[in-house]
Amino acid sequence: MKVLVAVKRVVDYNVKVRVKADGTGVDLANVKMSMNPFDEIGVEEAVRLKEAGKATEVIVVSIGPAQAQETLRTALAMGADRGILIKTDAEVQPLAVAKLLKAVCDAEQPGLVITGKQAIDDDSNQTGQMLAALWGRPQATFANKLFIEGDKAKVVREIDGGLQTVEIDLPAVLTTDLRLNEPRYASLPNIMKAKKKPIDEKTPESLGVDIASRLKVLKVAEPPKRVAGVKVPDVATLVQKLKTEAGVI
């Protein structure tokens, strides 16, 4: 079984992001970029499936500018076998990503596709679900545990009320949650070896996919600053403040 993992190049999770002065987006100049942490969990899960003999090949795919190749190299250093870079400098929204991944699925015929549940830049949480719909295959989102049993997968999902276990037919789409696994560090020798693994370059045009944006960003703003709270002496004051100041009751 081939496993396809989608990996996105995003602002590193340690970076304090700043909104551009004109409110059109986030300032990316000289900002450290790395692999979306949820995608890293996806790569780790795929590599573990291969190590357990459940997967035969792990393919990683990234969509973005030329530098997205670095993200693919990181995934290859973690143990993926080969990469596909769909090169574009345009903004690619979740629906377009899902369409591009669908085109890759048609070509590669994977038994399982893993995406992060969301990317830490736009937090859309849509790509995996849309891909499942376009591909016409089952989906198991927010995975906490994954068991492959023949042509089925048992997936423990993280839901609001706790955990839910579902069984789905393969091929299918899985999206990772934070506790699915703890990704390994790419070791230095494996980073050296990853240099020799193949990365295939494609473009949205070569895949015949229209990636034109359907959504328009109107404005990007910093979240409001949190102000200090106050201590109240008793419940009566609290209730009064909730009525008069907070206006919630």
Place this chain on the structure above:
Amino acid sequence: MAVDQETFVQLKDAISRFVRERLVPNEDRIENEDDIPAEILREMREIGLYGLSIPEEYGGIGLSMSQEAEIVFELGQTSLAFRSAVGTNIGIGSQGIVIDGTEEQKKYWLPKLAEGMTASFALTEPEVGSDAASVKTVAVRDGDDYLITGTKRYITNAVRAGVFTVMARSEPDKKGADGISSFIVPADTPGITLGKIDKKMGQRGTKTCDVIFDKCRVPASSIIGGKPGMGFRTAMKVLDRGRLHISALSCGMAERLIRDALAYAADRKQFGAPIVSFQLVQAMLADSRTEAMAAWALVRDSARKFDAREPTSMEAACCKLFATEMVGRVADRAVQIHGGAGYMAEYKVERFYRDVRLLRIYEGTTQIQQIVIARNMLKQLQG
């Protein structure tokens, strides 16, 4: 020898992340337990830290000196004990074989060292420190073998070692440097005993002790390079590179100290304002920043010359002299900025202040560096 820039950026990222996520959070544990837990040593092996300076064809990473300096700078962001655990493999323990070893020695030993077998360097003796050419440990020829007898002192990583490189006097008729050979001695060779672990001012978790050789039998083929009497020269070449390594480490450590001091000064309030707003505190921070940048610029420039195979004996000594003295002053100011808190073990600067003290002593004291520098100046004068 160097790694291409794109790959190097990935290597550096991987290491700085490992330092931040795995080593920094374990600093207090190392300090309290005075040892590095086995699982962290295992992770350090797995990630490949032991093979940084070993050429790729022998299973290592093959960093250039400039690249090694940048990586060591990252290792300077945390307790020196971690760097020390791998330091002998990156530097003094392995480089003798890398620089002067025979092809057979390289093929046999370097892949093992790259994978994480600890190599330990045994030069210093109870009566042999700065005067390294006066080594008293002897290697007596016995047929095709040598019998090594003598005591080595303050040997870093001796308890973790799989192999020692040992400086011993093999040519009794030659006095001084020419009588010394460098032997590769597996740690399980009969006749080796270890003294008790030294108690030190700082760098807790770094293990040093005496290593006693008693008629320890090794084949003549274990002399590095196969030719007797070259040991001292090998050691000096190794120390050149080692001095740049220690200098880069000092710069990394200074960076951490400045970061901690700045964060504390921004947070700590006196007279109704953060102390960072007071000019006398600002002066200490500015002096530290300036000196750290100057040292780092010097180290990078010298490492570049080393990689271009220009002579760097004097440069390496200048780096070691300036960078290690610099980090001493930076650590002192960091404690001063912390005030009373800086004297408390709860704050990291107290520990780093003790840790960095050794940098001015080992691999050639500041005074030895001054002598090396002045000698080189005189040599240039005399043409």
